[in-house]
Amino acid sequence: MLRRSLPAACLALFAGAAMAQTLPPLPAAIRDQGQLRVGVRCDQPPYGFRGPDGGFAGVEVEMARQMAAWAFGSADKADLTCVTAENRIPQLNARRVDLLIATLGVTPERARVIDFSDAYRWGGSDMLVRKDSPIRKLDDVQGRTVIMLRGTTQALWFDANMPGLNSLRLNTAADALQALLQGRGDAYAHDAATLIVIAARDQSLRLVGEPFAVSDAAVGVRKNEPEWMAWINAALARMKAEKLYDTWVEKWIPADIRPFYAEAFNAPKPTAR
Amino acid sequence: MEFDLDYLMRQIPALRAGLALTVQASALAILISIAIGLVGASVRTLRLPGLAHLFVAYVELIRNTPLLVQLFFIFFGLPAVGLTLSLFWSGVLALSLWAGAFQTENIRGGLAAVSPGLSEAARAVGLTRAQYLRLIGLPLAVRTGLPAMLNTCVSLIKNSAYLSAIGVQELTGVAFDRIASDFRAFEMLAVLLVGYLSVVLSLSFAVRGIEYRLQAPFRR
Numbered sequence: 001m002l003r004r005s006l007p008a009a010c011l012a013l014f015a016g017a018a019m020a021q022t023l024p025p026l027p028a029a030i031r032d033q034g035q036l037r038v039g040v041r042c043d044q045p046p047y048g049f050r051g052p053d054g055g056f057a058g059v060e061v062e063m064a065r066q067m068a069a070w071a072f073g074s075a076d077k078a079d080l081t082c083v084t085a086e087n088r089i090p091q092l093n094a095r096r097v098d099l100l101i102a103t104l105g106v107t108p109e110r111a112r113v114i115d116f117s118d119a120y121r122w123g124g125s126d127m128l129v130r131k132d133s134p135i136r137k138l139d140d141v142q143g144r145t146v147i148m149l150r151g152t153t154q155a156l157w158f159d160a161n162m163p164g165l166n167s168l169r170l171n172t173a174a175d176a177l178q179a180l181l182q183g184r185g186d187a188y189a190h191d192a193a194t195l196i197v198i199a200a201r202d203q204s205l206r207l208v209g210e211p212f213a214v215s216d217a218a219v220g221v222r223k224n225e226p227e228w229m230a231w232i233n234a235a236l237a238r239m240k241a242e243k244l245y246d247t248w249v250e251k252w253i254p255a256d257i258r259p260f261y262a263e264a265f266n267a268p269k270p271t272a273r
Numbered sequence: 274m275e276f277d278l279d280y281l282m283r284q285i286p287a288l289r290a291g292l293a294l295t296v297q298a299s300a301l302a303i304l305i306s307i308a309i310g311l312v313g314a315s316v317r318t319l320r321l322p323g324l325a326h327l328f329v330a331y332v333e334l335i336r337n338t339p340l341l342v343q344l345f346f347i348f349f350g351l352p353a354v355g356l357t358l359s360l361f362w363s364g365v366l367a368l369s370l371w372a373g374a375f376q377t378e379n380i381r382g383g384l385a386a387v388s389p390g391l392s393e394a395a396r397a398v399g400l401t402r403a404q405y406l407r408l409i410g411l412p413l414a415v416r417t418g419l420p421a422m423l424n425t426c427v428s429l430i431k432n433s434a435y436l437s438a439i440g441v442q443e444l445t446g447v448a449f450d451r452i453a454s455d456f457r458a459f460e461m462l463a464v465l466l467v468g469y470l471s472v473v474l475s476l477s478f479a480v481r482g483i484e485y486r487l488q489a490p491f492r493r
Contacts, residue, residue, distance in 0.1 A: 006379025086453040090458060109454060155454060169450055
């Protein structure tokens with residue numbers, strides 16, 4: 001028995017080293033489901049959004065599909081669910097999804113209730129204002145109304161750093177943009193990555209351009225699922241090694257705003273307030 | 274995750290402000306909606322040409338569309354035609370229009386229950402239709418319609434939770450905001466249940482008192 005299995009084990013080890021990118025085994029609970037239940041964003045271009053055909057689209061959606069392909073042999077085995085900034089962590093902890101690839105920034109508050117994978121990119125924050133707005137830098141928003149989404153990194157940052165600020169908290173990026181365009185707030189604070197897309201599309205708006213609340217984006221997993229976490233980290237490492245991010249960034253992001261995103265996936269995190 | 278009372282205590286000031294906003298918005302909307310109901314029921318009973326049809330259309334529009342859609346229409350839709358209301362007043366307007374339609378029907382139902390003999394008697398002594406409504410019809414209709422009107426007020430208070438969707442920091446808005454940042458869902462949802470329950474129960478008790486007083490002439 002031993003004599004037969006030992007060489008086999010050695011062989012497997014060598015084969016693994018040779019292929020370098022073999023992933024660890026899937027946890028039984030995930031394997032038995034036969035599909036990968038992923039929470040992604042549906043209103044955050046270019047990471048997760050509804051494509052022209054109404055289907056799921058974006059870089060993080062590609063990550064989810066790639067993981068499904070590695071786990072179950074087909075990208076169609078990704079069972080995608082739209083999550084919002086507000087409901088994504090409850091969705092994960094209620095076991096409606098098994099992982100979040102949902103523009104999720106790493107914060108201590110969140111780390112109390114879920115576990116984070118290795119970071120796959122960083123994300124800074126910025127503010128969108130109307131073109132004729134007097135707001136030129138972050139501190140100019142004192143005494144004005146800032147629109148933000150509930151539960152986002154920016155909401156936490158303003159709570160901690162500008163506690164008296166007048167803030168309008170909404171649920172979706174679409175609501176927030178609508179509210180900004182109608183003058184219900186003076187600025188809309190969100191991930192810079194999201195705002196760049198909007199600013200490029202809408203000539204009546206501009207970015208303030210002072211980065212703040214820069215955080216790592218990582219995959220969210222329920223607490224104490226080490227096997228599952230190991231698989232996800234291996235999958236993320238393989239995406240980086242195979243330079244898949246570059247392919248996806250090129251696929252989903254127009255050339256004029258592409259460098260910003262390529263940097264977020266490849267360059268080290270900058271320092272900011 | 275166990276129930277964290279200390280955490281809850283730290284959130285009390287924000288929750289209290291939220292509760293105050295819920296009560297303010299609901300109270301204003303209840304008053305406005307009853308006014309709408311009184312006017313609507315009168316107009317329909319008097320069969321005022323044009324106006325009566327307008328109220329029929331209004332009631333059907335409100336009863337057959339979701340409140341959330343009405344709210345978004347007022348908040349995001351009306352600014353497109355140049356009418357931009359503040360957060361708070363958008364919410365109060367949506368709740369008032371919604372409940373006003375139901376109050377119109379409640380009071381109209383009450384009017385239908387008033388004995389036709391009274392209307393004939395009023396005409397016989399020379400009262401106009403409007404005088405009949407003001408002096409006899411509506412006071413009696415409100416008495417009969419009171420339980421239904423209370424129901425609508427209770428629904429209005431509960432529906433004020435929708436205002437969080439447009440960013441009004443009322444009770445639900447505050448609680449959901451905290452849940453989104455701190456993930457203490459259990460504590461916050463428990464507060465919501467208790468908060469709404471106490472507001473609605475106080476209203477029910479108050480209305481029961483009014484009902485008792487209004488019935489005084491008919492008690493033996």
